[in-house]
Amino acid sequence: MSKTMIEDLPHLRLNLLTGERILVSPHRSKRPWQGQVEKLSNETRPAYDPACYLCPDNTRADGSQNPQYTDSFVFVNDFSALLSDTEEAVMDEEQLLVAETARGICKVIAFTPRHDLTLAEMSVAEITKVVGVWKREFVELSKTEWINYIQIFENKGAIMGCSNPHPHGQIWAVNALPEELKKEDNRQREYFEKHRRSLLSAYLQVELKKQERILIDNPHFVVLVPFWAAWPFETMIVSKRHIQDISQFTEEEEAALAACLQELCIRYDNIFSTSFPYSAGMHQAPVNSGPQEHWHWHMHFYPPLLRSATVKKFMVGYEMLANPQRDITAEKAAEIIRNQSTTHYKQQHD
Amino acid sequence: MSKTMIEDLPHLRLNLLTGERILVSPHRSKRPWQGQVEKLSNETRPAYDPACYLCPDNTRADGSQNPQYTDSFVFVNDFSALLSDTEEAVMDEEQLLVAETARGICKVIAFTPRHDLTLAEMSVAEITKVVGVWKREFVELSKTEWINYIQIFENKGAIMGCSNPHPHGQIWAVNALPEELKKEDNRQREYFEKHRRSLLSAYLQVELKKQERILIDNPHFVVLVPFWAAWPFETMIVSKRHIQDISQFTEEEEAALAACLQELCIRYDNIFSTSFPYSAGMHQAPVNSGPQEHWHWHMHFYPPLLRSATVKKFMVGYEMLANPQRDITAEKAAEIIRNQSTTHYKQQHD
């Protein structure tokens, strides 16, 4: 049976990075929707909001005042989920109640002083500066020797739990490898030990040959819809060089990633002519943990929207209890994203 | 360091059933919320809705007419994610693009003809009939020899992707063990092989001794907030007998589970005086798969609400990319649920 046929039938696809499978139900995409519709938040924001705790010069929750910053601004989260001074403690009752304390540093990065922008509306030069801040923060945080993993991410849009529309991301640097990373670490190590080549290098090669799920292909990065995407418009950015983390980026790579981010976010916004919500973040090698040559830098985008600016995919019931599931295929999603203009809909004048 | 101290510090807890850890940030529960607020859906529904595809006598998407049913009503989902006649096919390109077709039967169960009820507002006798239907369906479906796992679940509330408020659940019976179940299968097998005793029997014993997270303890079932709960008000129902699946329930157990479900759902509704949304479902032994003595029947409740009827926990960013995280502890959540009246708020007249 040919691949084309499998794509039309209900099937399971293997996620190479986690080893878990996702259920695809292509025949079901014509299901009518009678469920929850989200609020449309196409409000126009002012360039400066006196009530925003991220805008320059404003006062934050802890009483401190933001600087009059011009590019980006980084500070420790006033409500950090992890603290740097938590003392070590373990609990183990008959191996049934098992816990241990966790340490970390949680930072917030305002991408720009402009309250009204998003990555899709910033220039490549401005985004390149953000990439530079991520790199600097990564290098700085990895100098703290109890830190073992640094998660750089962004929650964008109220629907993704983002509590402030000012363009910003977060960094949580933690003392123990988080669960998703353990899976990716194992899978990449296994592959590398067997093939002396990174899993994502091999995967990129197949994808570049097929050209079915590729969105952007520049000299330094590939942006694609992974074969095993779970979210309707999930995408992944993979570096062409087999490098472990952002500290190894050349200046050219920093600018090339910025260009990818801008183009991807513009296309996303254009799908439903809305500021496209997502959670996105880099996966990179653990730090202070010995050799990590099996690791290959990449970045995931998990956007929740499915049918329109207001109808999202619900990862509930069967998905929570049993197995992630999607209706439209990765190939169909790639086609939709590829068909979008690279000019932002707000700039399109006809 | 005592357990009481660990509970006040950021820490990681082991989920015995999956082997994965969840991050707890107790110090963070006082964080102010400026993010998304859900629509409050405290509409009063009519006992019969002529536009509902689950109400008796109405016409469904495929043109068929519902019977004039008096208890529950079961039918094959008109938009099934899995189909029973999908032919077998596999795809494997260099072990990098790996997929195979999946087969299944997806059913819908209307719990009652009454459009306006929920499990919290049904009588124990009525819920007992629903338990009976689940059991019958489980037994029937497991006679189909290519079926290996039967997921019984309910998505309740628009916020949980439920597209019709008529009280109903679903059953997806599938040909391959889903991902969450693989994890629970492995962990329970490991424990059983080592201790000749089910993991959840041992766990229940510790919990009953501690009495810190117990919500209901009747002769047949325990309802508790699991030590490793990820969702703010997550709970679990565990059978006291070490049985593998619902087909082994005695009549007394069927009624006892119904009583637990009613009491739990009433307490849930009372927390925020709202119809409490959740995804819930049973985890039980695979079928047609050989001996399963390591399995222990249980049921998970994953409710999204956190602070009020309209503010939920967002499992986004760090949670999707790295590790599930919660703020209030399992112990605090248990205390809140325990403090609720067992009389439904709509019935409370003062």
Ligand SMILES: O=P(O)(O)O[C@H]1O[C@H](CO)[C@@H](O)[C@H](O)[C@H]1O
């Ligand atoms: O079949 P329903 O209730 O319309 O759909 C709901 O439950 C399914 C199973 O959990 C999910 O896949 C859908 O995303 C959700 O909207």
Ligand SMILES: O=P(O)(O)O[C@H]1O[C@H](CO)[C@@H](O)[C@H](O)[C@H]1O
């Ligand atoms: O810190 P924030 O942006 O207020 O909070 C948001 O991101 C966090 C990290 O993904 C999540 O734990 C929260 O649930 C979410 O609301």
